[in-house]
Amino acid sequence: MLGFLYRRLLYMVPTVFMISVVTFVIIQLPPGDYLDTLAAELNDAGGLDEGTMETLREQYGLGQPMYVQYLKWITRILFYGDFGISFEKNLPVNDLIWDRLGWTFAISLLTLSFIWLTAVPIGIYSAVRKYSFGDYVATFVGFVGLAVPNFLLALVMMYVAFKYFGQSVGGLVSPHLIGQPWTAEKYLDLLAHIWMPIVVVGTSGAAALIRIMRANLLDELYRPYVVTARAKGMSEFQLLLRYPVRVALNPFISTIGWILPTLVSGEIIVAVVMNLPTTGPLLLRALLVQDMYLAGSLIFLVSILTVFGTLISDLLLAWIDPRIRYQ
Incomplete structure (x- = not known):
């Protein structure tokens, strides 16, 4: 290793x-x-x-x-x-990007957690209970999540939050708390705002991984090793998690290399629509005015993140799947 x-x-x-x-x-x-x-x-x-x-x-x-x-x-x-x-x-450039990178990484990691916590259980249920009512609902929701643009979903959620719940929309905190020191009130206000970009950005990724999890798990459920383990008397839940789910997780782990940089820089329009203090709007403006050092630095950092994400996914794959050889 x-x-x-x-x-x-x-x-x-x-x-x-x-x-x-x-x-x-x-x-x-x-x-x-x-x-x-x-x-x-x-x-x-x-x-x-x-x-x-x-x-x-x-x-x-x-x-x-x-x-x-x-x-x-x-x-x-x-x-x-x-x-x-x-x-x-x-x-x-250092003064401009590091603060925004902090918020970007925080939102990205929370979004990645949301994607996994949503896609894995729904994908497993959809595969185990294929052609059931729940499977059809998950399939329909997955197609909707893939079809609806994230920025449109952001606009709809912002309208509903403002119209029916009276919540201030845009940004990560309410306008009167911008620039104020961090207090318990500001942290609670952050929690009331940050869930929306997490759901908006994570919806399409979760929808895609639900379909991937379902397809891969269906391929594994009827393999000879699963039939043999079931014949030996292993419980269905233990069998499911120990063998087919573990193999079906490979595509999830292999996507870390591209999901992380996509979450960091790929949702520029969503960040602009929701007025998020992330690197997306900063990169867009730098490209428009040809601010080459700022734009080049952001693209360079995101590219390095892709390289490290690929390394992490390869190491996790080698650890979780004994069929993979280091040579």
Whole structure:
């Protein structure tokens, strides 16, 4: 196991390097840069000064070749943990992303827990009681969850919460508590708000994994090893959890590599609609104005999260399924 872990960590070094290169190139692909966007805005306002623009271009190093800009960017990250300066906000990228990353990870982990706690038992019930009324209900709900866009579900839930329950919508706390120190009232208010983005973001993921769990468990329930264990007198509940469910969990574990980064960055529209203090709206704005250091840093961090998520899922798969060999 340790040898397998060392090899995977070693492979991650060139992988992360290539990710950083591709990330920086993708950010640079659109024509122009942040100063071109700024120049267009100043020109519309009648305040364009070519001398000022040239000074800013030299200050930010945007007049240099792409590889020079990349080397400066990646060197600062590796040796100083400095992701550069946000052009638009004129603030260090570190100051802009870490607070939002904290909220993003908190919501993502809670959403992942919601997905698993919902999808696993419903998927098991749907497979064991196939073609029952409960199975049909779970199937219908799963199709609805896959079909309804998350941002539309967010709008509906926000309307219902405000119209019928009088709850303030948008954000993670009520407006009068924003910027206030954390007290018992603020924590309770956070709990009253945070469940909504968790349900909205987790609905489609739970719906998809319910279908996966049902399909995989149905494939395992009638295997010879299950029939043999049942013939030996093992109880149905113990048999179910010890063998077929354990094998059917493999797809759940293997999805950690893509579910985590998807939860962190994939629900940008939901974060904008619900006014969440996460990285999604920040990344969207950075891409729109071509704030390359801010956008590149966010994409780079999410890509690294994908690599680590894949490592975690591989280690868990090797631990839970003895058929997997480290070689």
